[in-house]
Amino acid sequence: MGMMDKLPSETAPEDGRAVKLDVRGSRVSFPSKKGRFVAVDGIDLAVKEGEFVAIVGPSGSGKSTFLMALDGLVPLSGGTITVEGKEVYGPGPDRAVVFQEACLLPWRTVLDNVAYGLELRGRPKAERHAVARDLIQLSGLAGFEQFYPRQLSGGMRQRVNIARALAADPAVLMLDEPFSGLDAQTRETMQGELLKIWDERKKTAIFVTHQIDEAVYLADRVIAFSKCPARIVAEWEIPFPRPRPLSIKHSDEHRRIENEIWKVLQREGAFAAH
């Protein structure tokens, strides 16, 4: 235990930013007919404060399972998760997940959906509404506070979803393919919007995606998972300065990195026909 407590400082990077999330030897397995099916096989990952990490990997490799384990919705069968120096076991307010489906409560207005996390923590109405209004504003949804989810477009719903996670003010924000249900154009817009919000809030974030260009555009660091059971096979630091305009997606450097990642994923069978 004593050693565990020291781990974050041990891994503290040269730039002095503290490690916000530290995952050591994480394993996740599910019961199956032949004993246990291993989905995540010993992943180590340290994410610095304010760092944006993107995870890419073949379909079914265990990315969602990894995020769910980080969130505490799926138990680890081995390893540890440490958030801000404290080991965590179940779900907690220090982490929030943005799922692919917006998962908005359909009987609540946008305002009350965004305030949901704070409501669960017993914050008074005035306070949680104030926080929610700020984030609604920041997400470009001003004027839609009293709308119900059914009255919103897919992109707007996903903005509410992200705003809700941010309102809970988690230490680590996790996003599992949040834009995959959107059309290509809306998706680009949302990527830009997300970065704008992120530049303002500097949340420590882990973003799972299938789109390599999305990963490179958004992240400080891209991590590639192997096919199932998931292991880390490669890692890239993304050098682009921030704020990043959408146009850098078309730069040669951007394309070069995308290409490198693509090759690794291809080796992992990410693009093989099923």
Place this chain on the structure above:
Amino acid sequence: MTMQHSARAGGLASARNATAAWLLHHATIGRPALLGTLSMATIVLAWQISATFGFIDTLFLPPPTEIMRALVEVVTSDTFPRDLQTSAYEFGLGLGISILVGGTLGVLAGWYRPFDELLRPIVIAVNSVPNLALIPIIILLFGIGTTSKIVLVLLSCIVVMEMNTQAGVENVDRQLKRMARSFGATDRQLIRTVVLPGMVPFFMTGVRICVGKAVVAVAVAELFGSVAGLGNILIKAQSEMNMAVMYAAVVLLTVIGIALTQTAVLLERLLTRWKD
């Protein structure tokens, strides 16, 4: 631009105003109501003409005008308030208890598997008994007062409420539950913020069905034996061979049944407005 505009309007309108506007919109008499009235009027008119020209035996089928006269007579009689009150009491108390008890049992059965297993055989059995056939037994057990009517309403409705509520709880979106858990919701918070609101559509369908069932239960039970009530008006008129009053009582029961069911329908729509 339009989007932006309606957004502002939506933001400014108070919740009560929105509800009033919604009610107004849905209560407006449109073409369906107009055409429906037309077809009904045609039948009544044909009936009246047939009676006037002696095509039908007015002793057994009095003309509509005669029934209307009897209806006014019934409604303005001294005993009518007591009859209406008695039936309303049986209906209200029976339905109220059914919703409360059935709803609670449904939530418990939907949430705790063992409770469902415990309850299931009873629910299936009670649901399969032809309730109205129990009336003679219920009257022997509980007499011809209001208790027997309430018991019959309970037998007709509790199980329906239980089944609908349970289905509602079980059908709550699993992804919403996972989302709530991910935000750290406790069991109680999960039930309060996700399960209870999420089951409302199923629950309200149960209420709507039960309103109809309760009206039938009260009326039929009163026919079998009662001292007062709307069904009692009918059965008394039968003993006096007063055909017009009998038809008037049937019309009254029908109108009340429709009014109550429509109220339930409106309430159901009002409470599930958030659905698409």
